[in-house]
Amino acid sequence: MSLHRRRIRAEEWSPVGIESLEDNAFDVVRSVDHRSVIAGPGAGKTELLAQRAAYLLQTGEAPRPQRILAISFKRDAAANLASRVRKRCHPRHAARLDSMTFDAFAKSIVDRFGQALPEAWRPRPDYQIFFPTEGQYRDFLGSLETPPTQIGTRAQIMAVKAKDFERKHLFGAPLPEVPQPPKDAAQWAADRYWRTSLESTRDSFLSFPMIGRLAELVLRVNHVARKALALTYSHLFLDEFQDTTQIQYDLVRTIFLGTATIVTAVGDNKQQIMRWAMAMDDPFGALEREFGAKRTPLLNNYRSSPELVRIQHVLAQALDAQAVAPVSKTQAKVSGGSCAVWDFSTPVVEAQTLAAFVVSQMKEFSLGPRDFVLLVRQRAVDYANVLAPALASYGVQLRNEAAAVGEVTLQELLAEDLSEMVIGFIRLATSIRAGRYWSECQDTLATLRGFSVDDDASWVRLSRELNTFCTDFRQNYPKPVNDLSAASALVAGVIGFVGLNAILAAFPAYRQGDWLAKVTDAIALHIRASCAMASDWATALDVYEGVNALPLMTIHKSKGLEYHTVIFVGLDDGAWWSFSQDQIEATAGFFVAFTRAKQRVLFTYCPTRGARKNIATLYELLKLAGVSVLRVG
Incomplete structure (x- = not known):
């Protein structure tokens, strides 16, 4: 694949690294106006943004020295988009x-301009980050004294629900430049x-929603900073916009309304599963009304087989009656029905049957364990305790990615930039043939140190440093470490x-804050646990990553992942106990699980584990789609 360094004429540009794009996607890639892109499961949302970035950078439609800002909801999504652009563009363009995530973007603004906030809203420069829970909001409300008589009563404070306190009263509106006297x-x-x-x-303590509100305020009152930020970016990408x-x-x-910055927002209004975390009801509608964004649907599904896409559309219509039927671009490769509900007498019989099924499918279709996923609604450890022994009897290891490693979950840890970086350098140092790891680590260091692509002397010096690092590492850690102190020293x-x-x-x-310390500790803990299951570094690192x-x-x-086979364990009232409280979000979660x-x-x-009376709606949807309920064991 050729990574173009020189400018390409817009009419001569073609997709990079893929064969083609559907017509609507190609239209979005070359668009010169604001777009609101409704992209269903498997439509290639991240790839669309990567191709648009390649087009803008390679053709000069994003003119130097301006940049492109891409904001995602999760860290791994932001890293994935950046990685794809690096693979499709010359480093000079990709740079x-x-x-970044919304949280990181807001934090960067507060860190740069926070001391220009009005004094009443100005945090200390060394503020700490915390993550309040619903219970902590309740505790705070319960700890307050009686308010002034003209304001209200303590009973009125105790009647405020924690969720309403967060969504409506703390963050429901932009902060005023001057704090206003409370009315209730x-x-x-x-x-x-x-x-x-x-x-x-001692310190200011800010949550990320607080940081977001402060970032908006400082740019609203600081016209110079706002204008400079808008001028920095010719284009703005918003990924997973439904959240x-x-x-x-x-x-x-x-920042961007009324400026020359062109906005491209991509997401799926049928996959909105973050309303509990204050997601807007209809962000696409807001963007279309205020920015004049043109709604553009993507019609192809590159992930799921035709039968699964047909069933998905039935589920999608329950969330959006106007949902456009997607077109599957993937062939069916399994025999028999592609979807069913299996009824079991006990969880033990269920575990044994599923284990035997997974092993047989691995053999029949030459698949590996990570081609499958077991999804649960909650309490993953309870299911793992029954499923793990059954799978182990067939030689298959179950990995509970919701398990805690220190103060983060395993899945969060593996998505952390620092974790990926540390493991990448260990693989480089311990691999006999480290070509790919050498290139990745060299590029990482060059990016972090700001080396120019043309700075040959720096690249030569960098190669020597990497060689020295590998030699020293192999001398200090010839075998996997056997205690936590050694793992911590290795990470350090x-x-x-x-x-x-x-x-x-x-x-x-x-x-x-202490996020770096938490991630660093978790890396060491997980390295130690992984080394305990291996006699060589290659195996230990495979265990670390769950290969x-x-x-x-x-x-x-x-969300955002995909597997050959999805097995959703526990379609019952017990797992879906909150279904009646928000059927829209719960159905969206069901849709997300299905579309992996x-x-x-x-x-x-x-x-x-529970009846299926309260979630009868979900079973009715499956029945409407022609999905059978089978008694298996």
């Missing part, structure tokens, strides 16, 4: 894409929360070699 008890409580967080005796919160949307609107050594300051500069999430393990995870954590599959979806049910 002009800034791909809920507003008074919200003001006390902000004052307590900002004016703590955008009002806080995040307000920040984008304040890799970070020291790469350069802590360079890491902090590249990844804003690690700069403040040969079958993943078990929750619905929410499966390429070839087959199985749902399982055991009466000992």
Whole structure:
């Protein structure tokens, strides 16, 4: 694949690294107006943005020295987009894409301009980040004294629901430049929360929603900073746009509405599963009304077989009556039905049957454990305790990716930039043939240190440093480490070699608070646990990354992933106990789980875990789609 360095004429540009794009996608790639792109499962949302970036950078439609800003909801999605652009563009072009999460973007603004905030809203420069829970909001409300008589009563404060306190009163609207006198008890409580967080005796404590609101305020009152930021970016990409919160949307609107920056928002309104986390009800509609964005649907599904796509459309219509029927671009490769509900007498029989089925499918279709996923609604450990022994009896390791490693989950850890970096350098140092790892590590260091592509002397020096690092590592760690202190020292050594300051500069999430320490500790813990299961480094690192393990995870954590076969364990009232509280979001979660599959979806049910009365709606949808319920064991 040729990575063009020189400018290509727009009319001569063609997709990079793929055969073609569907007509609507090609239209979006070359668009010169705001776009609201509705892209269903398997439509290639990330690939669309990668191709648009390649087009803009290679043709000069994003003119130097301006850059492209890509904002994603999750860190792994931001990293995935940046990686794809690097593979499709010359490094000189790819370096002009800034791909980050909303949280990282807002934090970078507060870190740069926060001391220009009005004094009443100004946090201390060394503020700490915290992650409040619903229970902590309740505790805070319960700890407040009686408000002034003219404001309200303590009973009124205690009547405020924690979710309403967060969504409506703390973050429901942009912050005023000058704090306004509260008009009722809920507003008074919200003001006390902000004052307590900002004016703590030692440090300011900010959550990411607070940082988002402060970022919007500082740019609203600082016209020079706002204009400079808008001029920096010729184009803005918004990925997974259906999960955008009002806080995040307000920040984008304040910076870019009415400017020359062209916005491309991509997502699927049928996969909105973050309403519990303050996602807007209809962000696409807001973008279309205020920015004048043109709605453009993507029609192809490159992931799922025709039969699965047909069933998906039935589910999609329950979420959006106007949903356009997608076209599958994948062939069916499995025999028999591609979707069914399997009824079992007990969880033990269920586990034994599923284990035998997975092993038989692996043999029949030459698949590996990571071609399958076991999805659960919640309490993953409860299912893992029954499923793991059954799979182990066939020689298959189950990996609970919702399990905690220190203070983060395993799946969160593996998506962390620092984790990927540390493991990449260990693989480089311990591999006999390290060609790919050499290139990746060399590129990582060059990017972190800001080397020019043409700076030959720096690249030669970098190669020598890498050689020295590998030699020293092999001498210090010839075999996998056998205790936590050695694992911690190993991780510290890799970070020291790469350069802590360079890491902090590249990844804003690690700069403040204790997140860097938590991730570093988790890496060491997981390296130690992985080494205990291996006699050589290659095996230990495969264990670390779960290369040969079958993943078990929750619905929410499966979003953005794909598997040959999806097995949803526990389609019952017990697992879906909150279904009646928000049927739209729950049905969207069900849709997300279903659409992870390429070839087959199985749902399982055991009466000992719960009835299926409260979630009858889901079973009715499956029945409407022609999905059978079978008694298996």
